[in-house]
Amino acid sequence: MDIIWYLVPSALLIGAGFVAIFIWAVRNGQFEDLETPAVRILFEEKLNNEKEKQK
Amino acid sequence: MKDVQETGTLERFSYDDGVVKKFTIATIVWAVVAFLVGIIIAMQLAYHPLNTGLPWFSFGRLRPLHTNAAIFAFAGNAIFAGIYYSLQRLCKARMFSDKISNFHFWGWQLIIVSAALTLPFGITQGKEYAELEWPIDIAIAVVWVAFGINMLMTVVQRRVKHIYVAIWFYIATFITVAVLHVVNALSMPFTMIKSYPIYAGVSDALVQWWYGHNAVAFFLTTPFLGLMYYFIPKAVNRPVYSYRLSVVHFWTIVFIYIWAGPHHLLNTSVPDWAQTVGMAFSVMLWIPSWGGMINGLMTIRGAWDKLRTEPIVKFFALAATFYGMSTFEGPLLSIKSVNELGHYTDWIIAHVHAGALGWNGFLAFGMIYYLVPKLWGTELYSKRLANVHFWTATLGIIIYVMAMYVSGITQGLMWREVDMAGKLAYPDFVQTVIRVVPLYWIRALGGVVYLAGTLVMVYNVYKTVKAAPATQTNETIDECVPYVRKPLFGQAGMKLSHRVLEGAPMLLAALVVVMIGIGSVISLAPMWMSSSVVEANYHDAMVKPYTPLQLAGRDLYVREGCYTCHSQMIRKTVGDVLRFGAPSTIEDSKYDRPFQWGSKRIGPDLAREGSKYPDLWHFRHMRNPQEVVNGSIMPSYGWMYKEKINFGLMSKKLSVMKSLGVPYGDEDVINAESWAREEAKKIADGLNAEGAQITEDREIIALIAYLQKLGTVQGVAGGAK
Numbered sequence: 205m206d207i208i209w210y211l212v213p214s215a216l217l218i219g220a221g222f223v224a225i226f227i228w229a230v231r232n233g234q235f236e237d238l239e240t241p242a243v244r245i246l247f248e249e250k251l252n253n254e255k256e257k258q259k
Numbered sequence: 260m261k262d263v264q265e266t267g268t269l270e271r272f273s274y275d276d277g278v279v280k281k282f283t284i285a286t287i288v289w290a291v292v293a294f295l296v297g298i299i300i301a302m303q304l305a306y307h308p309l310n311t312g313l314p315w316f317s318f319g320r321l322r323p324l325h326t327n328a329a330i331f332a333f334a335g336n337a338i339f340a341g342i343y344y345s346l347q348r349l350c351k352a353r354m355f356s357d358k359i360s361n362f363h364f365w366g367w368q369l370i371i372v373s374a375a376l377t378l379p380f381g382i383t384q385g386k387e388y389a390e391l392e393w394p395i396d397i398a399i400a401v402v403w404v405a406f407g408i409n410m411l412m413t414v415v416q417r418r419v420k421h422i423y424v425a426i427w428f429y430i431a432t433f434i435t436v437a438v439l440h441v442v443n444a445l446s447m448p449f450t451m452i453k454s455y456p457i458y459a460g461v462s463d464a465l466v467q468w469w470y471g472h473n474a475v476a477f478f479l480t481t482p483f484l485g486l487m488y489y490f491i492p493k494a495v496n497r498p499v500y501s502y503r504l505s506v507v508h509f510w511t512i513v514f515i516y517i518w519a520g521p522h523h524l525l526n527t528s529v530p531d532w533a534q535t536v537g538m539a540f541s542v543m544l545w546i547p548s549w550g551g552m553i554n555g556l557m558t559i560r561g562a563w564d565k566l567r568t569e570p571i572v573k574f575f576a577l578a579a580t581f582y583g584m585s586t587f588e589g590p591l592l593s594i595k596s597v598n599e600l601g602h603y604t605d606w607i608i609a610h611v612h613a614g615a616l617g618w619n620g621f622l623a624f625g626m627i628y629y630l631v632p633k634l635w636g637t638e639l640y641s642k643r644l645a646n647v648h649f650w651t652a653t654l655g656i657i658i659y660v661m662a663m664y665v666s667g668i669t670q671g672l673m674w675r676e677v678d679m680a681g682k683l684a685y686p687d688f689v690q691t692v693i694r695v696v697p698l699y700w701i702r703a704l705g706g707v708v709y710l711a712g713t714l715v716m717v718y719n720v721y722k723t724v725k726a727a728p729a730t731q732t733n734e735t736i737d738e739c740v741p742y743v744r745k746p747l748f749g750q751a752g753m754k755l756s757h758r759v760l761e762g763a764p765m766l767l768a769a770l771v772v773v774m775i776g777i778g779s780v781i782s783l784a785p786m787w788m789s790s791s792v793v794e795a796n797y798h799d800a801m802v803k804p805y806t807p808l809q810l811a812g813r814d815l816y817v818r819e820g821c822y823t824c825h826s827q828m829i830r831k832t833v834g835d836v837l838r839f840g841a842p843s844t845i846e847d848s849k850y851d852r853p854f855q856w857g858s859k860r861i862g863p864d865l866a867r868e869g870s871k872y873p874d875l876w877h878f879r880h881m882r883n884p885q886e887v888v889n890g891s892i893m894p895s896y897g898w899m900y901k902e903k904i905n906f907g908l909m910s911k912k913l914s915v916m917k918s919l920g921v922p923y924g925d926e927d928v929i930n931a932e933s934w935a936r937e938e939a940k941k942i943a944d945g946l947n948a949e950g951a952q953i954t955e956d957r958e959i960i961a962l963i964a965y966l967q968k969l970g971t972v973q974g975v976a977g978g979a980k
Binding site for chain 1 (some may be wrong): 424
C-alpha cells in the first residue's frame with residue numbers, strides 16, 4: 205500500500221506537466237484562434253489535387 | 260491568422276508515405292492474426308477439448324497473445340499509420356528522420372513477433388497487458404522513445420504555427436504511455452527470460468491498474484481521438500463541429516484519466532479512500548468523453564447524406580457511437596454497487612469488445628479505406644465490398660456483445676443469489692459455468708462474423724493495391740509559406756539556434772524527459788526502501804513467505820496464465836464471502852510478485868483455495884478436470900506430470916526475492932534446493948500412498964504445494980466455511 209505515496213505524487217507530476225504545457229500553449233497563442241485551424245486542415249496537398257485535376 | 264508572422268518564401272517539400280504504407284499493411288495483417296487468436300480462445304471456452312493438451316495452445320497462454328496482438332499489434336500499427344500520415348500534413352513537414360521512422364516500424368514488428376514467440380511458451384510476467392518479459396520491455400521503451408523523438412522533432416520543424424488538436428492527443432499518448440510502461444515494467448531479472456516485479460501484492464495491483472487503465476486511456480483512447488479529429492473532418496470535408504470543444508475535450512481528458520485506475524480494484528483490499536477516488540474520477544470522465552463523442556458525430560452535420568453512400572463515413576460514425584457507448588458504460592461500471600455485479604463477469608468482456616471492435620476497429624477500418632487509395636494513388640477496388648464489410652462487422656459486434664452482456668449479468672446474478680435461508684442458491688461454481696457455455700458459442704460466432712468482414716477488407720485492399728499504378732513514389736509533394744520561428748534557446752544570431760533547436764516543442768521534449776526521469780526515480784525508491792518497510796510491519800510474525808517449492812509452483816501458475824480465468828481476491832461483498840470465505844487482506848498477497856488478483860472469473864476464485872481439498876483432489880483435477888468436476892470447462896494440464904521442476908534455480912530465485920525485501924535468511928537461500936526437495940518428497944509420498952503414481956520432481960507437485968498455501972497466510976485455512 206505504501207506505493208500510493210509514490211503513485212499519487214507521480215500522477216500529480218504528470219498533471220503538473222500537462223498544466224505547464226497548457227500554460228505554454230496559451231501564452232504561445234495556440235488557442236487564440238479557434239476557428240480557422242479546423243478549416244485549414246481541409247486544404248491540404250494542393251499540388252496533388254492539381255495533378256489529379258490535370259489528369 | 261493575421262498575427263502570425265510569415266517568412267514570405269514559399270517552400271516546397273515532400274511527405275514520407277512509404278512508412279505509412281508499411282504501417283497500414285502491418286495493421287491489416289495483425290488485425291487478422293489478433294481476431295483469429297480471439298476466435299480460437301473463444302472456441303476453447305465453448306469447447307474445452309480444443310485446448311488440445313498442447314502446452315502452447317492452452318487458453319491461459321493464448322489469451323495474453325490475443326490481447327497483446329489486438330492492443331499493441333493491431334491498434335498499435337493503426338495508430339502509427341494514422342499519426343505518420345496526419346502529423347506530416349498537419350505540420351506541413353516531412354517526418355524528422357526517415358531512418359528513425361524505419362527503425363520504429365521494424366522495431367515494433369520485431370517486438371510483436373517476439374511476443375508471439377514468448378507468450379505461448381509461458382514466458383510471461385503475469386500482469387495483464389504487460390505480460391512481456393523484461394528484455395522485450397526494454398525494447399518497447401527504446402522503440403517508443405524513438406517514435407516520440409521522431410514525432411516531437413517533426414512538430415519542432417513544423418511550418419504551421421498552430422498545433423492542431425490531433426497533435427495534442429498524439430503527444431499526450433507518447434508522454435503518458437512512456438511513463439506508465441517504464442514504471443509498471445520495473446522488475447528484477449533472474450534469468451534472461453524471467454523476472455520478478457519490484458512491487459508486491461497491493462502495491463503491484465495499484466501500479467498494474469494505474470498502468471492497465473491508462474493503457475486503455477492513452478493507447479486505445481487518446482491516439483484514436485487524435486485520429487478521429489483528423490480523419491472524420493477529412494472524410495466528410497467539413498471542419499470539426501466545435502474546435503473549441505475539441506480543445507476542452509483534450510485538456511479535461513488528460514487531467515482526469517490518470518486518476519481512474521483504482522476502479523479496477525473496487526471492493527478489494529485496496530483502502531476504501533483510494534477506491535472512492537478512482538470511482539469519482541471515472542464518473543467525471545463521462546462528461547469530456549461524451550463531449551468528444553458528440554463533437555466527432557456532429558462533424559458529419561451537413562454531410563449526413565454521405566452516411567448512405569460512403570462506407571468510410573459509416574465506419575467513422577459507428578466508431579464515434581461505440582466510443583460514446585463504451586465511455587458511458589465505463590463510468591457506470593466504476594460505481595461500486597454496479598461493479599459488484601459486473602466485475603469478474605463477461606460484462607467486462609462485452610464492454611472492452613464494444614470499445615475494441617467498435618471504436619478502435621471501426622476507426623481503423625475507416626482510416627484504412629481512406630488511406631489505401633490515397634497512398635497507392637488509385638481508387639478503392641469496390642465500395643460495395645466495403646459496405647459488405649461494414650454490415651458484416653456491425654453484425655459481428657452485435658452478436659458478440661449481446662452474448663456477453665447476457666452471460667455477464669447471468670453470472671453476476673447467479674454468483675450472489677441466496678435462498679430464503681441465506682445460503683447460496685448456486686453453491687457449486689460450475690453451475691454458473693454450465694449456464695453460460697451456450698453463450699460462449701454465440702460469442703465465438705460473433706467473432707467469426709467480425710473476422711469474415713475483415714477478410715473482405717483484406718481482399719478489397721489487395722485488389723486495390725494490385726490495380727494501382729506500377730510506379731509508386733512513396734512521396735507526396737506539398738508547399739507552404741512557413742511562419743517565423745522564435746528560437747527557444749539562445750539568441751537568433753547564434754549558431755546554436757538552428758532549426759532543430761527552435762520552436763517551443765523542444766521545451767516539451769525536455770519536460771518529457773524530466774517527467775519520465777522523476778517518475779522512474781520515484782517509483783524505484785520503494786525498491787531501495789522495501790526491506791525496511793517490510794520488516795517494520797507488525798504482521799510479519801504471522802506472514803510467512805513462500806517456501807522455495809511453493810514459489811516454484813507459483814511461477815508455474817503464472818506461466819500457465821491461471822490468472823486469465825481465476826481471481827485471487829475475495830471482495831468485501833456478501834456473494835464473495837459466502838462463496839469463497841473471508842475477504843482477502845493486504846497481508847494475503849504481501850509476498851506476491853506479481854500479484855495474481857486477476858480480473859475475470861471463468862473459474863472460481865482461488866484466494867483461499869489452500870487446504871480446501873486434499874492433495875489428491877488437485878492431482879486428479881489438474882490432469883483431468885472433468886473427472887472431478889462434472890461440466891468443468893477447464894483444460895487439462897497433462898504436461899505438468901511429465902515436466903520436471905527446476906530445482907537448480909531455486910537459490911537464485913530466493914536471493915532475488917531476498918534482495919527485494921522478502922525476509923528469507925541466508926541459510927534459506929543456500930539450502931533452497933534441499934528444502935524444496937524435502938517438501939516435494941513429502942507431498943509425493945502422500946499422493947503415492949493414496950494410489951497416485953508420481954515422482955517428487957514433477958511440476959504438478961510444486962503447483963499443489965502452491966495451491967495448498969493459498970489464503971493460509973494468517974492461518975485462516977480454507978476460508979470461513
